[in-house]
Amino acid sequence: MRGYGSTLGLYQPGSGFLYRTPLPVKAVVSLACAVVVIAWRSPATSAVALVLSLAALTIGAHQSPARILRMLLPAAPVLGILAVYQGVSQGWLHAVAVVGGIAACLLAARAVTLTTPTQDLLDGVARLARPFRAVGADPERFALALSIMLRSIPYLAGLFVDVREAARARGLDRHPRVAVTPLVVGAVAYAHRTGEALAARGLGGAVDEEGIGEGRPEDSGSGAGRTPPRAPGGERTDPWDAGGRPRLSPGPPSRTGVAPPRHLRC
Amino acid sequence: MLEFSGAAVRTDDGRTLLHPLTLTLSERRVSVIGPNGSGKSTFLRLVNGLLVPTSGSVAVFGRDTRSQGHAVRRSVGFVFTDPLSQLVMPTGREDVELSLRSRKLPAADRRRAGEAVLRRFGIEHLADRSIYDLSGGERQILALAVVLAVEPRVLVADEPTTLLDLRNDARVRALVAGLDQQVVFTTHNLDFALESDRTLVVDDGRIVFDGLPRDAVARYREIAATAGVGGP
Numbered sequence: 001m002r003g004y005g006s007t008l009g010l011y012q013p014g015s016g017f018l019y020r021t022p023l024p025v026k027a028v029v030s031l032a033c034a035v036v037v038i039a040w041r042s043p044a045t046s047a048v049a050l051v052l053s054l055a056a057l058t059i060g061a062h063q064s065p066a067r068i069l070r071m072l073l074p075a076a077p078v079l080g081i082l083a084v085y086q087g088v089s090q091g092w093l094h095a096v097a098v099v100g101g102i103a104a105c106l107l108a109a110r111a112v113t114l115t116t117p118t119q120d121l122l123d124g125v126a127r128l129a130r131p132f133r134a135v136g137a138d139p140e141r142f143a144l145a146l147s148i149m150l151r152s153i154p155y156l157a158g159l160f161v162d163v164r165e166a167a168r169a170r171g172l173d174r175h176p177r178v179a180v181t182p183l184v185v186g187a188v189a190y191a192h193r194t195g196e197a198l199a200a201r202g203l204g205g206a207v208d209e210e211g212i213g214e215g216r217p218e219d220s221g222s223g224a225g226r227t228p229p230r231a232p233g234g235e236r237t238d239p240w241d242a243g244g245r246p247r248l249s250p251g252p253p254s255r256t257g258v259a260p261p262r263h264l265r266c
Numbered sequence: 267m268l269e270f271s272g273a274a275v276r277t278d279d280g281r282t283l284l285h286p287l288t289l290t291l292s293e294r295r296v297s298v299i300g301p302n303g304s305g306k307s308t309f310l311r312l313v314n315g316l317l318v319p320t321s322g323s324v325a326v327f328g329r330d331t332r333s334q335g336h337a338v339r340r341s342v343g344f345v346f347t348d349p350l351s352q353l354v355m356p357t358g359r360e361d362v363e364l365s366l367r368s369r370k371l372p373a374a375d376r377r378r379a380g381e382a383v384l385r386r387f388g389i390e391h392l393a394d395r396s397i398y399d400l401s402g403g404e405r406q407i408l409a410l411a412v413v414l415a416v417e418p419r420v421l422v423a424d425e426p427t428t429l430l431d432l433r434n435d436a437r438v439r440a441l442v443a444g445l446d447q448q449v450v451f452t453t454h455n456l457d458f459a460l461e462s463d464r465t466l467v468v469d470d471g472r473i474v475f476d477g478l479p480r481d482a483v484a485r486y487r488e489i490a491a492t493a494g495v496g497g498p
Contacts, residue, residue: 010356013394118355119363123373140367147364151354193351200316200352201365201413202340 010154011117018060018115023124026112033108037101043093046100053107061115071110072103074157079103113150122147144203148194159186267292268313268420268450272322275308283308285472286322291450293463295442297479298452299486300468301493306424306452309468313422313450314342326420340368343413343447345423349405350397358384358400358408359393365415380415387411387441403434410441423451427458456483 018026037049057063057071072079079099086095113121122143129139163182172178268291275284284305298306311317312324315331315338324331326338346352355361362380371379384390389407392400400408406426413421423442427435439458442449451458459465465482467475467489475485 011360118360119367119376120373122367140370144367148354151356154356194354196316197346197352197354199339200314200344200346201416202336202368203364 010113010150011121012114014062014115016059016061016115018056018111021060021115023112023116023120026116027124030105030108030112034105037104041094041097041101043096043100046097046104049104050100050107053104053111056111057107057114061111063114068107072106075103075106118147118150121150144198148198152190152194155190156183156187159183159190267327268448269325270312270322271325273312273319273324274321275305275312275317276320282471284312284319287473288322289473289476291448291464294448295462295464296448296450297459297462297465297482298450298468299454299456299459299465299482300452301490304468305471306468308471309466310344310422310424310450310452313420314339314344316344340416341418342420342422343416343418345406345409345413345421345426347425347428349402349409352409353397353405353412356396357394358389358397358411361397361408361412362415365412368416383411383415387414401434402429403431403437406430406434406438407441410438414445414447418447421445421447421449421451423449425452425454427453427455456486459483 033049033053037045054065054068057068058065079102082102083095083099086098116124125146126139126143129137129142132142133139160179160183163179163186166182167175167178270287270289270291272286272288273284274282274286276282287309298309300306308317312319312331313326315324315335318324318332318335326342329338329341331338353361355364359380362383363376366376366379366383369376369379381390381393384393387407387410389404389411392404392408397405397408406429410421410423410426421442426442427438430438435455435458439461442451443461451462453459460479460483462479465475465477465479466473467482467486469489474489475482
């Protein structure tokens with residue numbers, strides 16, 4: 001399952017000036033690259049953008065040419081098809097401009113995600129989405145969704161590698177369905193697992209709902225006037241101690257009334 | 267304090283995964299043992315609201331898992347059997363910080379808090395390694411760290427030592443033993459179950475025994491022997 005470990009598209013700790021450059025600067029430069037390439041579409045513009053992106057990754061993030069090439073590999077099939085289509089329909093110079101421009105934009109965007117810790121990226125997205133609060137959007141959820149999306153792309157790319165290798169090992173690599181079906185099933189399973197993992201940590205739900213750990217239930221609106229739960233013996237007990245910590249019974253199970261062995265005590 | 271009041275779980279096609287169950291768990295360490303497919307994980311998932319009962323109710327410190335599920339989940343940490351199902355970020359540092367986002371700390375404070383959590387669990391040297399490069403034991407410790415980073419009131423762990431070798435099994439058990447939280451866990455490791463204060467034996471969706479761990483283990487051995495597979 002080596003594919004699962006793919007870190008394509010994700011932050012990798014390293015050194016270089018790009019790591020020290022603030023996220024807004026990197027984001028604006030990356031966006032500017034896209035705007036320039038689209039607005040002044042020509043082979044020369046694409047070539048300049050490509051050279052600048054390569055230089056940024058090589059000098060600013062200390063990436064080797066081989067590694068940079070690998071960053072483009074997942075997009076290679078699409079770029080290839082696009083090059084042929086553009087070349088045949090619009091001419092080969094136009095194809096160079098389009099494909100070169102897209103490659104430059106991909107590398108510029110990769111330079112941002114490669115050199116920015118995911119949590120910083122999330123903070124940036126949350127800040128950017130803050131104005132949408134006015135229409136009821138939750139910037140944190142927006143950022144979380146983006147981070148999960150960023151994480152999912154390399155995971156699915158890795159899953160594809162694993163599925164293809166598994167099919168090849170069984171001599172079934174000529175059957176596309178054999179590769180696609182487990183990929184779809186795996187993607188759905190991954191989405192389900194990720195959702196469950198986030199839910200289990202209380203992430204992705206209502207933002208202003210307080211957890212139990214943040215106050216006594218009696219202190220919150222919903223808990224006001226709540227009757228303390230009934231203990232096994234019938235008497236009502238307050239589950240919270242004076243310090244606001246839950247009152248836990250270290251004693252024996254209620255059925256036996258015998259002190260249990262204490263192999264490990266907190 | 268976990269309260270089950272007639273809580274039952276049935277599937278849409280009418281299969282009963284957990285028969286109506288009424289009990290209160292207030293002990294610091296509660297273990298749940300039983301055969302595979304007996305309903306242990308279903309029971310655990312009820313505790314933090316990952317699953318809501320089809321009838322009856324479950325309350326955690328007075329909060330209903332159905333109507334206040336999100337609040338309950340923020341207060342009940344859940345550790346999965348497979349840590350790779352738990353970890354959603356590429357490195358441990360990022361995953362711990364993801365957990366801490368719910369605290370809405372400034373970025374610098376969150377980073378410091380994340381480092382403190384990693385130090386507390388002795389895995390700061392693994393912080394920037396890919397989660398896929400970690401050993402099973404390291405991953406499970408990290409999974410515990412990301413869940414405990416937000417200091418939940420209750421920790422629920424679904425067979426946390428099942429995929430571990432003996433050394434890592436001991437590490438995780440020692441870590442669980444040292445926690446302040448109430449811990450409810452399922453396990454097939456009967457030595458681990460013996461370290462709890464109270465043990466439930468689940469069989470065929472029913473709690474067939476509830477009491478002291480050594481008595482529970484004996485009961486479980488009887489069940490296994492009756493099923494013709496011999497004692498564990």
